[in-house]
Amino acid sequence: MNGNHTTVKRVPALAAMDPEACWRAVLARDPRSDGKFVLAVRSTRIYCRPSCPARRPLRQNVVFFARPEEAERQGFRPCRRCRPGELHAAAALVARAARVLESSNEESVQLGKLAAELGATAGTLRRAFRQSTGLTPKEFADALRVKRFKRELRQGKNVAAALYETGYGSSSRVYERSNAQLGMTPATYQRGGKGMKIAYTITDSTIGRILIGATHRGVSAVYFGDEEKKLVHELRQEYPQAEISPGGQPFSAWVQAIVRHLEGKQPRLDLPLDVQATAFQRRVWQELQRIPYGNTRTYGQIARALGRPRAVRAVARACATNPVSVVVPCHRVIRGDGKLAGYRWGLEKKEKLLAREKTARA
Numbered sequence: 001m002n003g004n005h006t007t008v009k010r011v012p013a014l015a016a017m018d019p020e021a022c023w024r025a026v027l028a029r030d031p032r033s034d035g036k037f038v039l040a041v042r043s044t045r046i047y048c049r050p051s052c053p054a055r056r057p058l059r060q061n062v063v064f065f066a067r068p069e070e071a072e073r074q075g076f077r078p079c080r081r082c083r084p085g086e087l088h089a090a091a092a093l094v095a096r097a098a099r100v101l102e103s104s105n106e107e108s109v110q111l112g113k114l115a116a117e118l119g120a121t122a123g124t125l126r127r128a129f130r131q132s133t134g135l136t137p138k139e140f141a142d143a144l145r146v147k148r149f150k151r152e153l154r155q156g157k158n159v160a161a162a163l164y165e166t167g168y169g170s171s172s173r174v175y176e177r178s179n180a181q182l183g184m185t186p187a188t189y190q191r192g193g194k195g196m197k198i199a200y201t202i203t204d205s206t207i208g209r210i211l212i213g214a215t216h217r218g219v220s221a222v223y224f225g226d227e228e229k230k231l232v233h234e235l236r237q238e239y240p241q242a243e244i245s246p247g248g249q250p251f252s253a254w255v256q257a258i259v260r261h262l263e264g265k266q267p268r269l270d271l272p273l274d275v276q277a278t279a280f281q282r283r284v285w286q287e288l289q290r291i292p293y294g295n296t297r298t299y300g301q302i303a304r305a306l307g308r309p310r311a312v313r314a315v316a317r318a319c320a321t322n323p324v325s326v327v328v329p330c331h332r333v334i335r336g337d338g339k340l341a342g343y344r345w346g347l348e349k350k351e352k353l354l355a356r357e358k359t360a361r362a
Contacts, residue, residue, distance in 0.1 A: 022064045025050045028341045031299065031316040035091040037064050038084045040076040047071040051313075052082035053337065087313075090128035093120060094140075097129070101141045111137055130310055135280050142279070198244045200235060201255055202228050205262045207352045211235065212258060213244075214251045218272030222258065222325045224345040258326060262353075264360030267293040271327055284318035285328045294361030296354065298336045316342055326353070 025033040033050040040047035041057045065071040068085045078085050115125040129137050200213035211231040213221035223231045260266040287305050291297050303311045319330040331353045335341045343350035
């Protein structure tokens with residue numbers, strides 16, 4: 001349940017890539033894999049993004065490359081439909097910008113100055129950020145600063161020192177954002193969640209075992225899985241010093257509501273939440289909660305509803321990092337062609353959830 005997921009990941013080297021994992025991403029047309037590798041088709045000599053809507057080639061005709069340049073050196077040309085080179089170019093520009101922003105202590109982003117330093121125009125840089133991350137440069141810089149602030153606190157710095165190191169002009173700026181981006185006050189976060197009381201319960205549901213965790217403020221986690229130890233481990237990762245214990249009595253009504261919802265007996269699920277998120281993640285999750293029970297929306301429709309029509313990949317990433325499945329119904333988001341893709345708990349569970357809702361609504 002990380003409070004900030006806005007990071008620029010290093011594109012894996014070809015030697016480190018798992019071809020079968022890449023192929024599964026291609027079959028799922030997973031937009032989260034765009035920018036991480038390209039697939040090249042020997043029979044057509046064309047390379048594409050993993051999410052390209054074109055017909056899937058035969059597995060034996062496909063080879064994977066970490067970067068478009070590698071594919072082009074082998075004689076492949078870019079797909080005119082998905083334009084894979086554009087996304088990689090945007091990701092590379094954002095990665096360079098991120099390195100500059102990470103070393104800056106300025107509280108405000110001067111877009112023109114940053115673009116000039118990178119040899120780009122402000123418009124190009126803005127488009128690259130939205131295409132690659134779904135965020136504006138300012139939102140991205142804010143997320144990086146919060147990440148640095150969290151790191152300083154975890155390394156033992158006091159709040160005042162951490163504020164100074166990360167360039168916040170005043171403590172009020174951090175405390176304004178503490179619940180949304182840290183999930184707690186900075187002082188509590190500094191202690192690794194020490195003093196927090198998170199209760200969880202693991203129970204059966206119509207689609208398998210489910211872990212539900214919550215604080216006194218609201219539901220913080222809804223995980224599906226067969227391995228109880230793994231589910232609890234995920235809950236402990238963000239709050240290593242929090243008081244995490246089994247026992248759902250303090251929020252048994254929330255657990256009952258979620259279980260009944262999975263049974264199709266309680267279509268409307270309006271529960272308080274206590275989750276960490278970036279500004280963009282919150283906007284996506286709020287939009288998901290507006291999808292009516294038994295209905296679906298595409299990643300593109302969600303992006304357009306947010307006023308970010310090109311942020312499809314960022315919307316998919318926000319869905320994938322949703323810690324409160326079902327309560328925030330990310331399973332109701334599908335591909336543009338109507339097929340299922342990209343569910344954290346597996347496409348089989350996504351299919352079951354949608355089928356149950358359709359049956360209950362009928």
